[in-house]
Amino acid sequence: MDRDGVAQHEPRGAACGDRAPPERRERGIRVARSAAHEASQSREGGERLVRSDASRSGRRQRDHPPFVEPGPAAGVGPPARRRRFIVFSSLQFSMADDKKLTTRAADFSAWYNEVVLRAELADYSPVRGCMVIRPNGYGIWERMQRTLDDMFKATGHQNAYFPLLIPQSYLAKEAEHVEGFAPEVAVVTHGGGKKLDEPLIIRPTSETIIYSMFAKWVQSYRDLPLLINQWANVVRWEMRTRLFLRTLEFLWQEGHTAHTTHDEAEEEARRMLGVYSDFMEGHMAMPVITGLKSNSERFAGALRTYSCEAMMQDNKALQAGTSHNLGQNFAKAFDLKFQAEHGGIEHAWNTSWGVSTRLIGGLVMTHADDNGLRTPPLLAPIELVIVPIYKTDDERAQMLEAADRVVEMLHDWERREPGRLRVHVDTRDGMKPGAKYYEWELRGVPLRMELGPRDLAKNEAVLVRRDTREKRPVSLNAIGEEVNELLMRIQDDMLIAARERREANSVRHTISYGDFKELMEGKGGFVYAGWCGGAECEAQIKEETKATIRVLPDEEFRSAEAPANCLKCGRPSTAEAVWARAY
RNA sequence: CGGGACGUAGCGCAGUCCGGUAGCGCACCUGAAUGGGGUUCAGGGGGUCGCGGGUUCGAAUCCCGCCGUCCCGACCA
Numbered sequence: 001m002d003r004d005g006v007a008q009h010e011p012r013g014a015a016c017g018d019r020a021p022p023e024r025r026e027r028g029i030r031v032a033r034s035a036a037h038e039a040s041q042s043r044e045g046g047e048r049l050v051r052s053d054a055s056r057s058g059r060r061q062r063d064h065p066p067f068v069e070p071g072p073a074a075g076v077g078p079p080a081r082r083r084r085f086i087v088f089s090s091l092q093f094s095m096a097d098d099k100k101l102t103t104r105a106a107d108f109s110a111w112y113n114e115v116v117l118r119a120e121l122a123d124y125s126p127v128r129g130c131m132v133i134r135p136n137g138y139g140i141w142e143r144m145q146r147t148l149d150d151m152f153k154a155t156g157h158q159n160a161y162f163p164l165l166i167p168q169s170y171l172a173k174e175a176e177h178v179e180g181f182a183p184e185v186a187v188v189t190h191g192g193g194k195k196l197d198e199p200l201i202i203r204p205t206s207e208t209i210i211y212s213m214f215a216k217w218v219q220s221y222r223d224l225p226l227l228i229n230q231w232a233n234v235v236r237w238e239m240r241t242r243l244f245l246r247t248l249e250f251l252w253q254e255g256h257t258a259h260t261t262h263d264e265a266e267e268e269a270r271r272m273l274g275v276y277s278d279f280m281e282g283h284m285a286m287p288v289i290t291g292l293k294s295n296s297e298r299f300a301g302a303l304r305t306y307s308c309e310a311m312m313q314d315n316k317a318l319q320a321g322t323s324h325n326l327g328q329n330f331a332k333a334f335d336l337k338f339q340a341e342h343g344g345i346e347h348a349w350n351t352s353w354g355v356s357t358r359l360i361g362g363l364v365m366t367h368a369d370d371n372g373l374r375t376p377p378l379l380a381p382i383e384l385v386i387v388p389i390y391k392t393d394d395e396r397a398q399m400l401e402a403a404d405r406v407v408e409m410l411h412d413w414e415r416r417e418p419g420r421l422r423v424h425v426d427t428r429d430g431m432k433p434g435a436k437y438y439e440w441e442l443r444g445v446p447l448r449m450e451l452g453p454r455d456l457a458k459n460e461a462v463l464v465r466r467d468t469r470e471k472r473p474v475s476l477n478a479i480g481e482e483v484n485e486l487l488m489r490i491q492d493d494m495l496i497a498a499r500e501r502r503e504a505n506s507v508r509h510t511i512s513y514g515d516f517k518e519l520m521e522g523k524g525g526f527v528y529a530g531w532c533g534g535a536e537c538e539a540q541i542k543e544e545t546k547a548t549i550r551v552l553p554d555e556e557f558r559s560a561e562a563p564a565n566c567l568k569c570g571r572p573s574t575a576e577a578v579w580a581r582a583y
Numbered sequence: 584c585g586g587g588a589c590g591u592a593g594c595g596c597a598g599u600c601c602g603g604u605a606g607c608g609c610a611c612c613u614g615a616a617u618g619g620g621g622u623u624c625a626g627g628g629g630g631u632c633g634c635g636g637g638u639u640c641g642a643a644u645c646c647c648g649c650c651g652u653c654c655c656g657a658c659c660a
Contacts, residue, residue, distance in 0.1 A: 099621055109654085128652070180660070205660080239584090239658050246659080299660060322660075354660095389619050396618095434620035452619055462619085 099438070103370045108314040115364055116243045119373040119443050129241035129248040133357065136443060137244075139381030140360055141251065145231065147283055147378070148253060148355070151275050157227040157255060162209050164233070165200040170208035173333040177207065180300020184236040186248075202235045207301065207326070207352060210256045211334040218258060218348060221341050225268070226258040244361030245318075245583050252356035258336060258348040262327070265349035266304075269325040272353040273306045276321035284359065285376040285494035286310050286366045287502055288320055289526070289578060291551030296538055299352075303327035309550040309578065311502040312365035315524035317550045317580040320362050323353035361583075366498055367467075373444025374466050376494050377487040384410075384483055385445045386425045387436045389452030400427060402456050406449070406479060413480025420484065441466060446490050447483065467494055502526070508559045513567060516579070520545040526580050528553070530563030530573025537568035541579070549577045 101118065102110045116122050121137030124130075133141065149159070165188060172178045181204045188200040203209065214226060235249045255272060259265040273290055280286045288308040298305040302324040310320045330336065331347035340346050367374040377383050386406060388399035403425045410421055424445075426436050433450065440448055450462040455473070463482065464471045467490050474482040505525035516527060531537065531549065542548050552575045563573050 113653095124652085126651090184659070236660080240654095240656090293660095297660080305660085319660080387619095391618055430618095430622095432618055432620080432622055434618090435622085436620090438621050450619070454619075 101370055101372065101442075104313060111370070112361075112365060112368075113243060115368045115373055116361075119368075121360065121364070121373070122243050124243075127248070129238060131243055131247050133251075136381065137357075137360055140363065140375065140379050141357055143379045143381065144279075144283070144359060145253070148275075148279055149229075149231075151279060152229045152253075152255065155227075155271060155275060157229045157257075159230060160228050161230050161232070162203075162206050162213065164203055166203050166206075166209045168199045168201050170212060171201055173208065174301045174329055176329070177301035177333075181205070181236075184238060186235050186237055203232070204234055204236045205352075205354075206230065206232065206234075206254055207256070207330055207350075208334070211258075211330040211336050211350065214256075214258050214348070215334050215336040218336060218338050220339050221260050224258055224260045224338060224348065225264065227255075227268075228257065229253060229255040242361075242583075244364070245358055250356050250358065252354050254352060254354040257351045258331070259350070260338070260340070260346070260348070262325075262349050265327075265351050266325050269304070269306060269323045269351040269353065272351070273308065273321075273323040276308050276323065276353070276355060279355075280308055280310065280320055280359075281495060283376065283378045284363055284366070285491060285498060286320070286362055287495060287499040289551060289553055289557045291553040291557065291578070293322075293551060294535075294538060294549045294577070296535060297549065299324045301326060301329050302352075303329070307551050309580075309582075310362055310366060311505060311526060311580070312362070312583070313501070314365070315505045315526075315580075317526065317578075317582040318358075318362045318365065319550070319582065320359060321353070321355040324351060326350040326352060367494060368444070371438075372442030374494070375444035375446055377446045377491045380444065380446050381422065382424045382445050383422045383487055384424070384447045384449060385440045386423065386449045386451055387433055387440070388425070388427070389433050389450060395453055396429070398453070398456070399451055400425075403427075403451055406451065406461065406476065409476065409479050410483065413484075417484065421487075437464075447487055449483075465490055467497070510563065511567070516547075516567060517545050520547045520579075520581060524581055526550070526578050527567075528559050528563070528576055528578055529567040530565050531575050531577040532566035532569055532571045533574040534566070534569065534571075537566055541568055546581050547579045548582055550580050550582060551578050552576065553578050 101114045104111045116137075119136060120134045121140070122131045122133050125132050152159075168187065171181065171185065185204050186202040188202065189196060191200075210228070210230075218224065218226060231251075231253050233249055233251050234254075237248060238246050241247050257265070257268050259268060277288050277290050280288045288310045290306065290308050293299075293305040293307050297307075299322065304325045306323045306325075307319055308321040310318050312318050326349075328347040328349055330350050336348045336350070337345050338348055363375070363379070364373060367376065375381075386403045388396070388403050390396040390399045407423055407425065410423060414420055426440070428436070437448065444466065446466045448464040448466070450464065455461050458473075459476050460473045461476060461479065462471055462473050463486060465486065505523070507519065507525060507527045511519070511527060511529060516529070519525065519527065527547075531552075538549055557578075558576050563576055565571065566573050567577075567579070
């Protein structure tokens with residue numbers, strides 16, 4: 001499978017750092033606060049200070065003293081703004097303000113790295129091309145896993161786990177597959193101090209080991225379909241890496257199924273593509289275009305590859321998930337056969353499909369802005385952060401108490417919608433409210449509640465949306481409904497905004513090849529154009545513009561009027577294609 | 584693999600040309616004040632100058648070799 005996904009082998013419960021202690025979880029609200037909060041915080045890391053220059057490489061974690069202790073008043077404040085030059089790519093940008101991110105307009109690539117590092121989603125590891133996924137990033141991944149896993153179960157799949165190490169000879173059994181993957185496979189040659197008789201490869205994907213095992217388990221058509229998923233890590237030795245988008249090791253999920261007929265496998269491949277698309281739009285608020293890959297972009301060993309393609313804010317495409325109809329290629333290579341209902345031995349038909357932690361990169365490049373991350377509520381480890389505002393110790397005590405009451409009210413409301421809200425109260429002292437606002441915005445928490453004496457006197461609180469930064473006072477009487485409604489609206493609005501952005505940067509009218517080249521060299525975007533179906537035209541366009549066919553779009557995405565001629569050669573078009581530069 | 588930049592405190596950097604025993608900002612610690620959009624002030628701790636060798640009375644600095652990182656390109660399910 002390809003690199004769209006990532007995974008993790010641990011079942012979701014493990015290491016899930018993003019929530020409060022169990023007792024609190026049972027009530028459905030995750031509250032982290034005061035002493036208990038601090039304790040959980042050191043585990044979670046999810047709520048941790050990011051200070052002004054927490055930037056380019058992660059900052060080490062700190063634990064804060066419980067709020068009852070006098071806070072560090074002194075050293076907290078960053079001083080005046082300072083000029084500084086950072087080198088990203090070969091360009092130099094002067095950052096007038098240390099605290100501000102490089103803007104998307106100034107250097108998209110630098111901006112992306114800064115958001116990932118400063119929002120503490122991930123950090124570089126000592127090994128080139130590898131990264132550490134930090135609690136903030138892993139919390140998002142856990143939410144993705146949880147949702148996807150439920151969707152896989154709902155479509156009849158079961159989880160299993162296959163080993164990391166695979167005999168090297170297995171890879172070679174499917175000709176196209178080995179050709180596609182061999183160059184980027186890591187090989188283990190020694191173990192226990194001795195050279196191995198047969199080297200082992202570290203899985204770049206698990207088709208070979210999984211279908212060899214399927215072959216042992218399947219005898220009859222009654223054993224089919226076999227619908228398996230695994231959450232795992234894989235390794236591909238890439239030349240050039242980027243945080244989340246392309247790393248040597250990544251986490252993903254790979255589904256592998258076996259069926260009695262081609263049509264059933266085809267239906268499965270399409271079904272899982274739909275699951276991905278639903279997840280990306282419904283949970284990530286990231287609209288995608290689905291369709292078939294051209295042969296040159298097809299998975300090594302597959303009959304057909306389907307893909308979900310999303311448009312990032314720099315107008316480049318991101319392949320966000322793929323689903324393959326593998327035909328009988330692997331079944332033949334691994335002797336995966338069954339006795340058919342009416343006699344005779346037949347090879348099974350397989351599918352595989354995957355998404356990876358690359359989705360987190362997609363989330364950042366779809367939603368983050370010049371102030372930092374924006375997380376759709378459904379995937380946010382913290383959905384609502386409460387920032388108490390006060391001057392005196394008395395006021396502080398009052399506000400913290402009020403915050404507790406609000407949490408309780410949310411909890412009461414939640415009895416009707418259990419498990420919905422993930423709330424955090426920011427009790428840190430010695431940090432001004434404004435500083436907290438910036439920090440939570442950088443981290444992408446979708447909704448913030450400001451709670452101060454003036455609000456409380458009116459039995460109100462101020463809610464601030466991360467996506468629009470719109471502020472509005474709300475009565476505490478109906479706080480549960482207000483918060484929930486706003487979160488749902490944020491979720492919806494983020495999808496709408498992303499879809500509008502994509503459409504605004506898509507070209508559907510007939511375009512000359514010259515204009516196309518110019519567009520690809522300039523602002524980019526998705527271009528719907530005709531294609532003669534020839535690999536030569538495709539290759540030449542790639543050569544000359546770096547644009548590739550992202551997909552031959554499914555019907556719902558096609559233009560009202562099918563393009564008549566090939567973008568490159570002008571011969572009659574056999575299919576509409578979406579062209580773009582891609583990650 | 585080619586091109587570029589770089590490696591000095593947790594982070595970002597200056598110092599290297601012209602050798603003299605390491606500095607700045609942030610972060611961190613202590614105290615006080617402050618607190619509705621990135622707080623002040625005062626005090627304080629922290630460095631095998633990537634690694635190895637050489638030159639020298641003396642090396643972050645000069646010479647040789649190595650390692651590593653990032654960016655651009657090539658490559659890429």
